[in-house]
Amino acid sequence: MSNGHSEEGIAATAGPDYNDGHDYHAQEILQREQHEQQTADMKGIDAQQMRELRMQVLNLKDDTHKMSIAFKRPFDPKDVKDRPGKGGRIFYYIDARHVMKRLDEVLGIECWQTKYHETPSGRVICELSVCINGNWIVKSDGAGDTDIEGEKGAISDALKRSAVLLGIGAYLYNDAAIKNGVFAPWATPEGYDKIIAKHYS
Numbered sequence: 001m002s003n004g005h006s007e008e009g010i011a012a013t014a015g016p017d018y019n020d021g022h023d024y025h026a027q028e029i030l031q032r033e034q035h036e037q038q039t040a041d042m043k044g045i046d047a048q049q050m051r052e053l054r055m056q057v058l059n060l061k062d063d064t065h066k067m068s069i070a071f072k073r074p075f076d077p078k079d080v081k082d083r084p085g086k087g088g089r090i091f092y093y094i095d096a097r098h099v100m101k102r103l104d105e106v107l108g109i110e111c112w113q114t115k116y117h118e119t120p121s122g123r124v125i126c127e128l129s130v131c132i133n134g135n136w137i138v139k140s141d142g143a144g145d146t147d148i149e150g151e152k153g154a155i156s157d158a159l160k161r162s163a164v165l166l167g168i169g170a171y172l173y174n175d176a177a178i179k180n181g182v183f184a185p186w187a188t189p190e191g192y193d194k195i196i197a198k199h200y201s
Contacts, residue, residue, distance in 0.1 A: 067107070074192050093160070107130055127140045142154075
């Protein structure tokens, strides 16, 4: 099973093209200010609010919103791996088994399924179907064979890329999530929980 997203898929979503004429200096300032505010917000949340978080989320009447929160929750940093990419970049990823575990935890083993097929160009497409409120929703994405595990790697990558469309592991495509191996507070399970707790307090 492959351990990472395909490089072309990550490059397409992981960060901005600094040659497209946008003022990324201003964006970086705004991003930094938002990060500082999130960090300040987290410091103001006490343990009681943390204990109440899961009950508040579980009591949400909107199952779709509740599941979205659970899908987007960051993984334990020890489960996040890295590998070098083009241009000296570092790509961060999770194993497919963590995606499957998250689907089991949030939906239950009976409420999601996958179907794979190969395109004429050799890309493996994963159709990830999830059942929410009695309705089946399908998210699809694909990947090519990997250098390490060939078709098996493509199947793994295709699953992970389809899961990103549900929010699972999507934060790993954000350059601000991990810098020099250091996770931003909101990119950890604890930090994410604190932000959610404050939002629903």
